Amino acid sequence: MQYEIIRDAIEQLLFDEAHRRYNVVGYQNNSAGLVERFEPTVIVFFKSGNFPESGGTASGANRFDLTFSLDLSVVVNAEGDLMTLQNQNATADQLSSSLESFSNSLRDADRAIDHLFSDVYNVIMDARHEHFKLPKGQVSSRWLSGFTKHAPIDRGESTVLTGSAALSCTVCEQVDGERGKAGIDFDLTLDIADDDVERTGVAGTLGG
């Protein structure tokens, strides 16, 4: 089905445009909050789809509204003057300054995931990527409809922050038919050479 092509195209687009800013995982993954990832990560997978009855036909093409999930995650450590903190000979003033120098990892994680979403939004919604680098007409109405951050996990060695964005688009699905059976061939060549009576219309016989 078309949506599988779209799924692969979105994953490839995010991968091609990452430029080492984030990693891309192309399947649903339950461990976003469990396993620490040390680089910003985008997990993209097909989440749900809807065939609106008004956009369907009995035996032809059917409109398929797709929703993909983009799960973003960042892992952050507090950064500061660690060398002084590790120095056994550091004075109290130096240690105090060192402790003050460390950033707030919750704030850093919040900023990091905002930045990651900004990167992903700019890739997906770039006008040049309207069709996810597929031929024009294969997919339409791509839209990143929202972004939600989840609660940060800071009861661990590192602070983990995750969020989800929903990407929707529309494709036209055709029923492939029965696998392994050749279809019936029709020759629809029109022969209008004999139409010497009804010259204003098209009449003829099916060839072949």
Add this chain to the structure above:
Amino acid sequence: MAEADLAETLEGEWALPVVLIDPEGNRYDTSANDPLAPLTGQVLYGKRAFNPDTGEDIFINTPVVTLRISSLTRVPVDGERWGVKIPTRPSMTAPMVDFLFTVRPSEGGASIGVVRLYLQRAAQA
């Protein structure tokens, strides 16, 4: 359980050395109950879980230190950021590694005489 029992449950056979550094830069590596004894407590390095993708057993680093409040020369209070050194592995002689913790109200255990510290790894900027 009496507070004195913490000398056995937290500072007994399984205890590990801990060094605290308060926001003013003062180091605390001895017990307030016995200045000749090192400051020790319960150090848990992480927890086991399974990776739902692979089914494998994995270990998640979630270092937590539990200390007896009466052994502390200065008790961390809400909102303060402290430094802490714990052994790299469960051994009295292992090299120490630096972490940070910021005290939050939920980490207090004053009613049972302990304070629980959730450590975060510090990185060089």
